[in-house]
Amino acid sequence: MRKIVVRGDGFALAELAKGDQEYLAEHGDRAFDVDRDGRAMPYEAPVHRLAITDETGTELLGRVMWHPVIYGPSYGCVAWNFGRELLPRVRGKGIGTAVLKALVRYLFDTTDVDRIEGSTDVTNVRAQKSLEKAGFTREGVLRGAQLRGGKRRDMISYSLLRTDK
Template identity: 45%
Template sequence: MVEQDLALFEVALASAEGTGEFQWFGFTSFHAVQRRFAEDGLIGPDGGVLTVTYGGECAGRVEWFPSTWGRPVTSTCWTLAIGLLPAWRGKGIGTAAQAALVDYLFRNTRAARVQAFTDVENVPERRALEHCGFVLEGVVRRAQWRDGGWHDQALYSALRPGDEAL
């Protein structure tokens, strides 16, 4: 992540057109992101944000953050998120970026599980997750408030290679 990319993301996050219909949660302050960028470049032990590039241009970002399914000491996994700039959507770039991040996390952290969730109606993201090895685990009903209503989320996971049979 470089400062120039951060400015692009700030503009994109300021509108529904910039985020896409499944990621617009209303207007929010970007100050916390700017502060964290100044402190650690948006990469730390509790996750991070990386720029997705294509052909040398900024295409968007991928993020990872910890989630727990019980006690944090024994039940933490990574959750992925992605946001591509409008001009780069639908070109397979997000699939490649998410697959690369999953590979990175399994190679460089002890996580046995990486998960992602998306709106059940976000068919392009669901396909992208499946193409990079995620398996649908189920639907979390009324999990996300957005655009004046509750939305169901499809929950996906990828397991560390070799751990599937455990």
């Protein structure tokens, strides 16, 4: 059984169990997976992950990930950049927005970071609407920010500040 970290209405955020990453890889549609280009990353940020499950922590529905982004030489210049992945069978049911709200609450309650940011493909209108419903502010276009299918893809950036709540 997974240890539940945050409970929401109809879902929970829980520690990933053995085999969860593999299950998600097998059952996801990889719609927005980025290409690996073989070059080493210049900086490896620690990536934190939680499973998105049903309320009991039993059924795996997806995952959320976040890592620090540093914009300057002090802690006040650190932001959390997050991503989320829902399995195709649970998309379009409003859970993504609820998960974002719960993740924001969790990060602001458990860390001192004042900015949470995320981005989505310019064609992913459903994710854009979800981010806006969760209280995020659209900041602009990140030109060519991801490489997918051998092509550079534009992303739309969003953020939420602690003071926005």
